[in-house]
Amino acid sequence: MFEHLPNLGAGLGYRDPLLSELFLQRQRVDCLEITADHFMTASPQKQQELELLTAHFPLIPHGLSLSLGSAEGLDRDYARTLAALVNRLNPPWWSEHLAFTRAGGIEIGHLTPLPYTWEAIETVCRNIRQIRSRIAAPLILENITYSFALPGAEMTEAEFLAEVVERADCGLLLDVTNLYTNGINHGYEAGAFLDSLPLERVVQLHFVGGEWHDGTLIDSHAQATPPEVWELMAQVMARAPVKAVILERDENLTAVAPLLDEVDKARALGRRYGRWD
């Protein structure tokens, strides 16, 4: 299904403070994920940065604000700008979240969950068709964390995710930290969730560590990856044809060595399950 996509290996979500260290440690980073929104209307300096990264690493664009779940449809200007960036980079695939971030002309500023309904599935599939008419590279969809579920669900979260990727014929960006976090906060078992997914569609993984706040596990992207997430990642690697795995750290970036150690560990995990050389 996605066999033709290249095996990229293990890498990092690119963040500005990492730039110089990335080049010093080039051999320890197989690929980079860039946040598309940071480069869509970028200054000349950011454009130069992007050219530099493009010249040295395979890049995977990762969108934040396309709002594939918006019932009012996609923002045309945003979609056009995003498409121009992705098409220019010509990546092996690109990714977005299964969420909405915009409604009624208001940009919420955060990924917001969709109700697990057939209407939401129709909406997402319609928006995916629209963006596909602009972007040739394959789209993979990411599962998000959520602090509350909207009422009116007609299926489980896993069934919803599976139905969307099957109907829209998309790949999956499985964020194992999000899966673990939701399992803890909403009381379900991550292994059972995996059983409900079409694992043959998993193209890429995200992993990172969060933190506890007032009895809730927060997806802060700020801490070392906990053993439970490594264990879950191993389960997925054993069962899914993963092509790339990305450490998605946003905070505590001053010490780069521990991040690269985690990337090394993820690469070794992929090798153990024959996902790449």
Next chain:
Amino acid sequence: MGLEETQRLLARLFTETALRQEFCADPEGVGATLGLDTEEACRLAPLTAPIRDFAASLRHKRLLVVARLLPQTRQLLGPRFEALFLRYALAGTPQGVEKHREDAIAFASFLLRSLPGESALPWWWRDLLRYEQSWLQAEGRRLWTVRSFSVRVPALARLLARSESLPETRAQPTLVLWYRRPRAGTLRLAVFSLPLLPRRLRDLRSGSAPLR
């Protein structure tokens, strides 16, 4: 209520403080004014606490980003930075792909308006804040930006970044030019300063000593 109406309502509840407070206090009553029937209002009523938490986390997320974009202003204001930001954030939510930079620029303007005659801050605080704001404005422009200051503010910002305490500095009329060379993307800085002013003149400029 369909998906589109639900999403519009949620977007307003997440971003409009007054509406959120009214809805959380009386989901059925306010829900009726927003087009919800009783059943729909009852289904959303259990979400009032999560909606409040979600809105708070949105403001906190903005705070983290803005603090990163205005590092020396944050250092100068200390814990007041957060309190002032949360007051500023009640007014609305930034929009667009440049929203974080626009948010930081707007917050800097809010501080310049909200802290007039601030006696607890050093006399050069406005210069420092305008300097960080100007950097953000210059980053969004293709060519050049120029600003005048009453202190050699780039040096002051570097000193502040390296120091736990507030640096001593004297007035020194300064022009700062942000520019880009043709075909080179990097934003560069040129600083032009007059000689240091005597302390007495600085006090007059800052308004801390009366004219006689």
